[in-house]
Amino acid sequence: MAHPSQLGFQDAASPVMEELLHFHDHALMIVFLISTLVLYIIVAMVTTKLTNKFILDSQEIEIIWTLLPAIILILIALPSLRILYLMDEINDPHLTIKAMGHQWYWSYEYTDYEDLGFDSYMVPTQDLTPGQFRLLETDHRMVIPVESPIRVLVSAEDVLHSWAVPSLGVKMDAVPGRLNQTAFITSRPGVFYGQCSEICGANHSFMPIVVEAVPLEHFENWSFIMLQDA
């Protein structure tokens, strides 16, 4: 989850999010360099003692300041397109989970082997136990096996919602009547938080998503217990 007053991305928990972090670092460095250069030029222009500043012509500098930005843009576009195509690849998922958005909770269905389904409501602030995060915790978490490719089919039962987990680099709109697919792999075990990302009514800010990645054995025990409780 995000730390208080955090400005940057959360730590990556999936390989795709790591790629996005590195690309962001690359693009931001370019942006900082260009901004610093422009600021310097502005200050130099404003404080110069030269008098003949306005009718100048030079082919060489025109070539340079056409070529250099074009090269910079290509250097940004190539990694960007690479990540774009990487994000669309779905490598043989081990598990498919359906995440259905309702007003105002998520429901998860694990129907690959048995019929497991449950709702995931936010824990109200007055019911939080010490150590839990306000507006982020849910009563049932979406438990998945760690380091396994997971496919999530996202849809909605009433209005638009969006299933997003920033540390996994995943966001997919939940559209009623439409099935959207996204996939990810968690690189490490842990608990990853997200929030509904499409305005859906009064409690849009109060339907969070919690993904818990555990070793396969724990996942099997958990699903056995959940099936019995249902």
Added chain:
Amino acid sequence: MLVTIRKQLRNHPALIPLFFFIGGGAAMSMLYLARLGLRNPDVSWDRKNNPEPWNKLGPTDQYKFFAVNMDYSKLKKDRPDF
């Protein structure tokens, strides 16, 4: 018109990179649009002979322009025939 352009370019050679990059960008966009129109299995031009090309997808075909990590030739078909 080309003669005028050539004359102006001789006096202002700085415009040559401009033509190159803008022309190249426009050409690449048009080529990609053409690729999408002709090769994308979601597009059907001939409604009589090829009405639903999205039903003819094979497991080893690559439909995206660029494959980063996937070796599509290794995939098997594990779905029932339509």
